[in-house]
Amino acid sequence: MITLPIRVLIVEDHLIARVGLGTIVETQPDMQVVAEAANGAEAVQLHGQHRPDVTLMDIRMPVMGGVEAMRAIRERAPLARFIALSTYSGDEEIRRALQAGASAYLTKDVLDDELVKTIRLVHAGRAYLPPAVAATLAAHATRPELTARELDVLALIVRGMGNKQIAGELKIAEYTVKNHVKNVLSKLGVEDRTRAATSALQRGIIQQP
Secondary structure: OOOOOEEEEEEOOOHHHHHHHHHHHHOOOOEEEEEEEOOHHHHHHHHHHHOOOEEEEEOOOOOOOHHHHHHHHHHHOOOOOEEEEEOOOOHHHHHHHHHHOEEEEEEOOOOHHHHHHHHHHHHOOOOEOOHHHHHHHHHOOOOOOOOHHHHHHHHHHHOOOOHHHHHHHHOOOHHHHHHHHHHHHHHHOOOOHHHHHHHHHHHOOOOOO
C-alpha cells in the first residue's frame, strides 16, 4: 500500500526562516512542501490552490497576519489544519492562535525533531502544545479579561500617553481614564504603567506594528 506524503504549506515572511522550514520538511520521507507564502494574504490564496494537509503559519507578518489568515482560510476550508509559529510566547497571542484554528503552537526556537513530530500529530488530527506554552496559558487562565475600552486605554499607555492625552484621544473624561487605568493595572496584576506596558507586549495583549 502506497502512503501519500503529508502535504505542507509554509507561511513565513522571513526568507531565511522559510527556507529553513522547507529544508526540515523536505528531508522527511513522509512530507512534501507544496507551496510557500510570505504573508497571510498569499497563504489564503495558496491554500485554496493546493489544499495542503498541514499549514505552518507564522503569526506576525505584514499585509495580513497569521491569525487573520487562519480565520479566512477556515471560512473556506473548515477542516484546515494549522501549526502556529511565533518568536513570541505570550498567553494572549497563543490564545488568539488557538481560537483561530491552530491545533498547535510552537515558538521558532523549536528543535527540528519537535517540529516534524508536531506536523505528524496535527496531520493525524491531534493537538499539541509544548509544556512551556501550556504553562504560559495556565499561568494566566484565571485573570479577568480586559474590556474593549480598557484595551484601548492600554494600547495608548503602551504608546507612552498620559491620562490627559488618552482622554483627548478617546474623547472621554480624564477621571474616566483614571478608573480604566486602575482596572487595567489590577487585571494585569502590576503596580504601575511601565509594568503594564511591558506585560501587554510580552503577553501579546498589545502588538507593536
